[in-house]
Amino acid sequence: MALLELGGVTSGYGAMQILWGIDLDVGAGETVLLLGANSAGKTTLLRTIIGLLPCWSGSIAFEGEALQTLPPDQRIRRGIAFMSELGVFPTLSIEENIRLGGYFLSDAQVRKRGALLFDLFPDLAKKRRDLAASLSGGQRKMLGIAKVLVSEPKLLLMDEPSSGLAPVFVKQVIEVLKTTIGHGTSLLIAEQNVAFLALADRGFLIDGGRVKLSGTRAELEASDAVREAYFGL
Numbered sequence: 001m002a003l004l005e006l007g008g009v010t011s012g013y014g015a016m017q018i019l020w021g022i023d024l025d026v027g028a029g030e031t032v033l034l035l036g037a038n039s040a041g042k043t044t045l046l047r048t049i050i051g052l053l054p055c056w057s058g059s060i061a062f063e064g065e066a067l068q069t070l071p072p073d074q075r076i077r078r079g080i081a082f083m084s085e086l087g088v089f090p091t092l093s094i095e096e097n098i099r100l101g102g103y104f105l106s107d108a109q110v111r112k113r114g115a116l117l118f119d120l121f122p123d124l125a126k127k128r129r130d131l132a133a134s135l136s137g138g139q140r141k142m143l144g145i146a147k148v149l150v151s152e153p154k155l156l157l158m159d160e161p162s163s164g165l166a167p168v169f170v171k172q173v174i175e176v177l178k179t180t181i182g183h184g185t186s187l188l189i190a191e192q193n194v195a196f197l198a199l200a201d202r203g204f205l206i207d208g209g210r211v212k213l214s215g216t217r218a219e220l221e222a223s224d225a226v227r228e229a230y231f232g233l
């Protein structure tokens with residue numbers, strides 16, 4: 001059984017339909033890339049999965065349970081976390097951001113998991129009392145990742161971790177994500193940057209709110225559609 005399974009999901013804003021019957025699945029421990037150009041519908045899909053947008057029709061199952069009518073907090077409690085493009089609160093300190101990520105946990109749990117994360121991200125540990133606004137773009141994304149990992153989600157939905165970052169920081173974020181993989185958290189990463197394919201077990205290419213192609217990393221790397229659109233070949 002897949003950890004997350006979407007069947008024929010449609011959604012949109014007001015009367016405007018954006019998603020047109022999305023089928024997608026993420027297995028336990030898997031890293032899946034949701035690849036698509038600007039306006040393909042990636043953010044809309046992640047927001048529909050976490051419940052910030054209504055699912056008009058179709059099904060969203062998590063560990064076999066239908067989620068599509070539950071409010072976002074109920075989905076979060078079941079183990080789904082969402083990292084938006086912004087990711088962190090700049091006017092709060094690094095420690096405070098991490099505390100917020102553990103909103104549903106006891107103080108003792110937040111302290112324990114916070115300490116583990118600071119081991120994993122030593123750059124953040126050094127600056128733990130500084131404001132998030134003082135961090136570089138790459139470090140901010142790192143904090144965004146640490147913040148959502150505090151709750152030890154089963155599934156982490158990430159919206160464009162590369163957005164607004166210079167290529168050198170994109171590499172840094174990819175390196176940080178590699179340390180995340182293998183700790184039991186499944187990742188669904190929405191990106192227009194094809195470099196993230198290197199992290200993925202599988203991927204889905206979406207365009208115009210529809211899945212155009214899906215397959216393993218190797219299949220996507222070899223696909224003419226992906227090569228033409230993203231590698232400029």
Ligand SMILES: Nc1ncnc2c1ncn2[C@@H]1O[C@H](COP(=O)(O)OP(=O)(O)OP(=O)(O)O)[C@@H](O)[C@H]1O
Pocket residue numbers: 013016018036037038039040041042043044045192
């Ligand atoms: N709040 C909104 N109200 C109306 N339409 C919206 C809203 N947000 C997004 N859209 C439209 O939905 C479509 C899909 O946008 P979406 O943000 O899901 O794309 P995306 O693949 O995440 O791209 P991006 O890289 O730009 O974030 C676009 O045509 C966009 O204009």
